[in-house]
Amino acid sequence: DTGVSQDPRHKITKRGQNVTFRCDPISEHNRLYWYRQTLGQGPEFLTYFQNEAQLEKSRLLSDRFSAERPKGSFSTLEIQRTEQGDSAMYLCASSLEDTRQPQHFGDGTRLSIL
């Protein structure tokens, strides 16, 4: 059983650089979510896709952030001109389009901005 996988697990970069993360959801799941988690806090919703359509974006997702899911399978999250405040764990989750089904999370990408 293949779960949600995220790559890379860790990313260290200098302030001002661009970074891109990848998420591969569970294959039969048509919904894909991105969350951000800072140390000691619960995850916060960023955006979600149903198939290839991005249906909602949080106000947390500034214009430096962009997410895509081009073929309704894997997704990428890009952050341009990174800032210190972007340091966090970026979590991806996927689910079926059924309110009775849980979201399944990957192990996340930890981003550290120097």
Added chain:
Amino acid sequence: SQQGEEDPQALSIQEGENATMNCSYKTSINNLQWYRQNSGRGLVHLILIRSNEREKHSGRLRVTLDTSKKSSSLLITASRAADTASYFCATDAYKAAGNKLTFGGGTRVLVKP
């Protein structure tokens, strides 16, 4: 912003004891879910309880839901050292599209051998 609060923020118990943690939320919900997170890892789904359910069991886990008080509890019985983790409740708002989850701040549980 967080949906609500979890109580306590931290809990330290001996192996074999029970651990109880509570979660409060603010809006009407479809479901409430509990997740476990080990340090540096992603979230593992434990239990989903629907808004029309009051209690649910899974192995050593028992979850209750009181929609009139907008609160839930998670009980771990006969705790083990491997239960050491952070536990989060998460809700999805009633009739909101997409079932995005709103999380509490978590309870950090330490089970001492």
